[in-house]
Amino acid sequence: MTRMKNKPELLAPAGNMEKCKIALRYGADAVYLGGKMFGLRAFANNFSIEEIAEAAAYAHGLGKKVYVTVNIFAHNEDLARLPDYLLELQQAGVDALLISDLGVWNVARQTVPEMPLHVSTQANTSNWAAVQAWKALGAERVVLARELSLEEIREIGARTGVEMEAFVHGAMCISYSGRCLLSSYLTGRDGNRGACAQACRWEYSLIEKNRPDEGFDIEEDERGTYVMNSKDLCLIDHIPDLIEAGICSLKIEGRMKSIHYVATVVSVYRKAIDAYWNDPKKYQVTDEWRQELEKVSHRPYTKGFAFGKPGSDGQVYTTSSYEQTHDFVGIVLEYDADAKRAYIEQRNNVKNGEVLELLMPDGELFPLTLEDMRNADGESIDCAPHAQQKFSIVSDRALMPDSLLRRKVIC
Numbered sequence: 001m002t003r004m005k006n007k008p009e010l011l012a013p014a015g016n017m018e019k020c021k022i023a024l025r026y027g028a029d030a031v032y033l034g035g036k037m038f039g040l041r042a043f044a045n046n047f048s049i050e051e052i053a054e055a056a057a058y059a060h061g062l063g064k065k066v067y068v069t070v071n072i073f074a075h076n077e078d079l080a081r082l083p084d085y086l087l088e089l090q091q092a093g094v095d096a097l098l099i100s101d102l103g104v105w106n107v108a109r110q111t112v113p114e115m116p117l118h119v120s121t122q123a124n125t126s127n128w129a130a131v132q133a134w135k136a137l138g139a140e141r142v143v144l145a146r147e148l149s150l151e152e153i154r155e156i157g158a159r160t161g162v163e164m165e166a167f168v169h170g171a172m173c174i175s176y177s178g179r180c181l182l183s184s185y186l187t188g189r190d191g192n193r194g195a196c197a198q199a200c201r202w203e204y205s206l207i208e209k210n211r212p213d214e215g216f217d218i219e220e221d222e223r224g225t226y227v228m229n230s231k232d233l234c235l236i237d238h239i240p241d242l243i244e245a246g247i248c249s250l251k252i253e254g255r256m257k258s259i260h261y262v263a264t265v266v267s268v269y270r271k272a273i274d275a276y277w278n279d280p281k282k283y284q285v286t287d288e289w290r291q292e293l294e295k296v297s298h299r300p301y302t303k304g305f306a307f308g309k310p311g312s313d314g315q316v317y318t319t320s321s322y323e324q325t326h327d328f329v330g331i332v333l334e335y336d337a338d339a340k341r342a343y344i345e346q347r348n349n350v351k352n353g354e355v356l357e358l359l360m361p362d363g364e365l366f367p368l369t370l371e372d373m374r375n376a377d378g379e380s381i382d383c384a385p386h387a388q389q390k391f392s393i394v395s396d397r398a399l400m401p402d403s404l405l406r407r408k409v410i411c
Helices: 017-025 049-061 082-093 102-111 128-136 150-159 181-189 236-243 259-278 287-295
Strands: 008-014 030-034 067-070 096-099 117-119 141-142 163-170 205-208 211-216 231-235 248-252 326-336 343-345 357-358 367-369 390-394 404-408
Touching: 008 259, 017 030, 017 049, 017 259, 030 049, 049 067, 049 082, 096 102, 096 150, 096 367, 102 117, 102 205, 102 343, 117 367, 141 248, 150 163, 150 236, 150 248, 163 259, 236 259, 236 287, 248 259, 259 287, 259 357, 259 404, 326 357
Parallel strands: 008 030, 008 248, 030 067, 067 096, 096 117, 117 141, 141 163, 163 248
Antiparallel strands: 163 231, 205 211, 326 343, 326 404, 343 390, 357 367, 357 404
């Protein structure tokens, strides 16, 4: 197949400013984020207009981009504020808007006609004719429905001239492309307007009509059954397939995730994309990449719809909890080359003499022993037990700011 002209973009989630900067520092080419309104992650910290402008300026300073979600399914009452908000986003310097609602799309086309528009995955675009229709409406890019196979993606790419974006990693919504009423029905929190309660992850029992006070497990398991609890998507093995199918932007899910999650997953996919682009014929997923993806909080992994509809093994039936092999315990704030000391902010209790693992923004990974720990006043300490406590350690090796410290989970 003909090699793509441009290297595929790695697109990362940014739930707040810290996550935005971490994602870009660890190798993302662009981030997507939500403002205080019109987005589908109402419980992320999200960004004020001033913060969006700051994020855009920071990204542009690195030669990178910021996309903003405006992808709720709007009701009449939402439209009054929309034009002013779109103009504010344009003034803030964002690079594109993610939209799912046709009415919002039309308002955007009229209000900010020069702004690039991307079709959100919430529009569940699942065929080449729909992509062509969005192109006719001025779409620069379409985020394809997650329910597509690689074969279907290849056909869409062959029949259309629009940029295609696809999710490659992260949580999978049980509903079709995220269009779900379950949360709204059970809690009054509408997932299509940014307030999903993730009711699909809850534990359910079967109730017989004549015995309403007695619940029955759907499977023979004393813990109950999680009947709508999808595994997490992971397509690290299929980077070549996605790129050769015409995907120009590989997207990671997770605006509600931690900076440890964002940094680790972005770092792995950065290495994978670079490895493929530099030498496609020798691309091979390393054991280190697989191990890295196990270190963050996640559900068991699945390939989703990449090779057809997932069967029963696409769900987790016994628990809605996460698994991980490492805990995030600290982040490097700065390094003093003269004093050979690294200054760290604690994120979990750590002790002097502990051997931890350190991941740097450039992707380098190595063991690090906490030696000569001192508090913010320069006094020797045996541990850092307080939340976000500042301390320093001696280190002959220069540690990059925003490097992450981890501890292996002891089972």
